[in-house]
Amino acid sequence: RAPRATPQPTRDAGRAPVPCVGASPPRVSHTAFRCALALGASTPLLGQNGERHPVAIQAWQGAVVAGGLVLLSAFDAAVRTEAQEHRSPAEDQVAAVLRTGGEPEVYVPVPAAIFLAGLATRRPALRGAGERVAGSLVVAGVLTVATKLVVGRLRPNETTEPYAFKPLSGAAAFPSGHSAMAFTLATALAGEIHRPWVTALLVSAAAGTAWSRVNDNHHWLSDVAAGAAIGVASAQWVEGRWQVFRVAPPIFFTGHGRAGIEWRLPVRAG
Numbered sequence: 001r002a003p004r005a006t007p008q009p010t011r012d013a014g015r016a017p018v019p020c021v022g023a024s025p026p027r028v029s030h031t032a033f034r035c036a037l038a039l040g041a042s043t044p045l046l047g048q049n050g051e052r053h054p055v056a057i058q059a060w061q062g063a064v065v066a067g068g069l070v071l072l073s074a075f076d077a078a079v080r081t082e083a084q085e086h087r088s089p090a091e092d093q094v095a096a097v098l099r100t101g102g103e104p105e106v107y108v109p110v111p112a113a114i115f116l117a118g119l120a121t122r123r124p125a126l127r128g129a130g131e132r133v134a135g136s137l138v139v140a141g142v143l144t145v146a147t148k149l150v151v152g153r154l155r156p157n158e159t160t161e162p163y164a165f166k167p168l169s170g171a172a173a174f175p176s177g178h179s180a181m182a183f184t185l186a187t188a189l190a191g192e193i194h195r196p197w198v199t200a201l202l203v204s205a206a207a208g209t210a211w212s213r214v215n216d217n218h219h220w221l222s223d224v225a226a227g228a229a230i231g232v233a234s235a236q237w238v239e240g241r242w243q244v245f246r247v248a249p250p251i252f253f254t255g256h257g258r259a260g261i262e263w264r265l266p267v268r269a270g
Contacts (some may be wrong), residue, residue: 102178
């Protein structure tokens with residue numbers, strides 16, 4: 001029997017991750033694809049979640065978060081007044097940049113680029129990372145839109161009363177969609193890349209997006225906090241780190257001309 005060949009380390013082993021910063025919005029899709037290829041080739045961590053043991057999130061924990069948002073809303077009027085009285089043109093310019101973190105021009109190309117990079121490099125793990133990031137954004141988007149519709153909170157640029165609600169009216173302050181999508185993207189990417197410094201940068205950028213919405217007088221403080229909670233929870237669930245209300249994380253599958261998503265719900269016998 002011929003001796004088995006010993007695998008040789010690839011030329012990419014040990015290479016430092018390539019930072020993906022400084023992309024201008026008009027070219028974000030091309031830059032995202034190049035960055036995804038670079039990251040996929042430079043680090044074995046992207047897309048390697050390993051064996052998952054999701055943490056069970058119970059209903060009482062959700063109630064604690066909801067209660068915290070109610071308490072936080074007591075500061076909505078004061079924070080709005082402070083932000084608008086000290087608002088400056090320089091802050092508006094910074095906010096204009098930071099708010100893009102929650103806009104489709106940024107969060108749509110990123111998972112698409114990772115998925116396509118996985119196809120181009122024939123790396124199922126990288127392709128799976130793109131699927132999970134995209135799935136996280138879809139879940140957060142659905143939850144955000146549904147909550148906006150049901151709650152119907154007026155924006156601070158529409159009223160000075162923070163507790164003005166018109167359910168099913170189209171009022172869309174609560175929760176902040178920009179905050180939700182920014183924190184979803186940050187949490188999902190951080191879970192795939194597994195680099196503390198990358199996590200710090202992503203979360204800081206998401207927090208900046210949330211701040212921009214308060215600065216622009218489009219959201220109350222509790223709006224952006226609720227958006228952040230939805231974003232983190234959606235990504236943690238889809239990424240397989242949380243099991244929310246006994247619903248297991250989804251399973252994505254592609255290949256052989258098939259693509260889909262699967263959920264497994266707990267069923268008690270007898």
